Every structure is written in C-alpha cells, then in structure tokens.
Amino acid sequence: DTEVTQTPKHLVMGMTNKKSLKCEQHMGHRAMYWYKQKAKKPPELMFVYSYEKLSINESVPSRFSPECPNSSLLNLHLHALQPEDSALYLCASSHIDTQYFGPGTRLTVL
Amino acid sequence: DQQVKQNSPSLSVQEGRISILNCDYTNSMFDYFLWYKKYPAEGPTFLISISSIKDKNEDGRFTVFLNKSAKHLSLHIVPSQPGDSAVYFCAAQIRGGADGLTFGKGTHLIIQP
Numbered sequence: 001d002t003e004v005t006q007t008p009k010h011l012v013m014g015m016t017n018k019k020s021l022k023c024e025q026h027m028g029h030r031a032m033y034w035y036k037q038k039a040k041k042p043p044e045l046m047f048v049y050s051y052e053k054l055s056i057n058e059s060v061p062s063r064f065s066p067e068c069p070n071s072s073l074l075n076l077h078l079h080a081l082q083p084e085d086s087a088l089y090l091c092a093s094s095h096i097d098t099q100y101f102g103p104g105t106r107l108t109v110l
Numbered sequence: 111d112q113q114v115k116q117n118s119p120s121l122s123v124q125e126g127r128i129s130i131l132n133c134d135y136t137n138s139m140f141d142y143f144l145w146y147k148k149y150p151a152e153g154p155t156f157l158i159s160i161s162s163i164k165d166k167n168e169d170g171r172f173t174v175f176l177n178k179s180a181k182h183l184s185l186h187i188v189p190s191q192p193g194d195s196a197v198y199f200c201a202a203q204i205r206g207g208a209d210g211l212t213f214g215k216g217t218h219l220i221i222q223p
Contacts, residue, residue: 033210041215042213043154056210097203099144099211101154101156
C-alpha cells in the first residue's frame, strides 16, 4: 500500500482567512514533504520533514506554516495568502528514496 | 539553472508502438532517478526508478535506461496504450538524504488510436 491522503480536495479562501491543509500516511515513512505546483509547471519543493523535524525550508514565505504532529500526519497552515498562491498543493512521503504523492489540494485564493 | 531537463514538451505516439521519453540532468551528484505519471489536478503517480549503479530497470511495459556518462535517461513504454496519455515527469535526487526531488518540466504524452 502506497497511499497518501490529503484533505480537503478543493479549498477556496479569501486573503484574510486562516485555513489548514492536511496530509496523512500510514506506511511508516519517516520523511514527508510539501510541494506546490502551478499550472503547466513541475512540482516545487516547499518543506521537508525528516523524523518529524523540519529539515529543509526552501525559503517559503511565512504565510505558509508547516506542522508535523506525529510521524503519520503533516499539516500546512495558511494565513493571509495572496491570489498568486493559488495552486495545487501536494504532499508526499518517502520510503528510503522513493517519494509517493497524495492527490493534492486545489487551492484558490480570492 | 535547470538541473533536470525534459526538452520535449509533448510527444504523440500511435497505440501499440513504443513511446520514448527523454530526460537530461546536469548535477553529477544525482544518483537516483524516478519517473512519475500525472493526470491534471491529481498527484504524480510513481512509475519506475533507477539507481546510478544500474543502467537499466524494467517493470512490465516500462523500462528506464540510464547513461551516466551522458547524464541522460529515458523511459520506454511498450506497447503504448490509450491510458498512458498523461504528463510524464522525470525527477532526480541525491540518495541517502531527506531532500526533495528536482523535477523536469514534464512531457505530455498523447497516445493516438
């Protein structure tokens, strides 16, 4: 089983809202990732958690705040986003070297 | 600087024939390579991978070839089926760390009946 689940599937929010994206995996993977993908572009890495510790933050704006409550869960807290933050947000987890992706959350910021 | 390049934005292949998708990389530290298939508004689906110690890996209809000296890899799909129509991303990483993947820009494969 290589399933990564993400909720919600779609999210529309205003620039003053606070919302959270959730990601879950029960494969025992110890590394989890957030990526952002704009239309017709490849996924771009945002955050990496390894053993529940943030190991890489690719200089993402502070309006995106990751959280890893335990080894199976990964959250991305959103606050004061801009319309250009509208994108598909992908979560992934990895076993050794292979990353498995969730279905993504389609975020629209109005 | 683009470290992983897929120079063909799209590729059209007849059903039943071989599809060959190409990928080049510039970072000689990359030692693990993956191919993902992606439909619109969905997450990438892992297809096949190859370590730099190998030059070929096969899984059913999918074969990945790696030429380290040329920093080139390719994905062969034989025979091509209509369900193979999707965007294919080549990705690379340095093995052993918890780094993210570096993706190419993708190739849109269209299988024609």
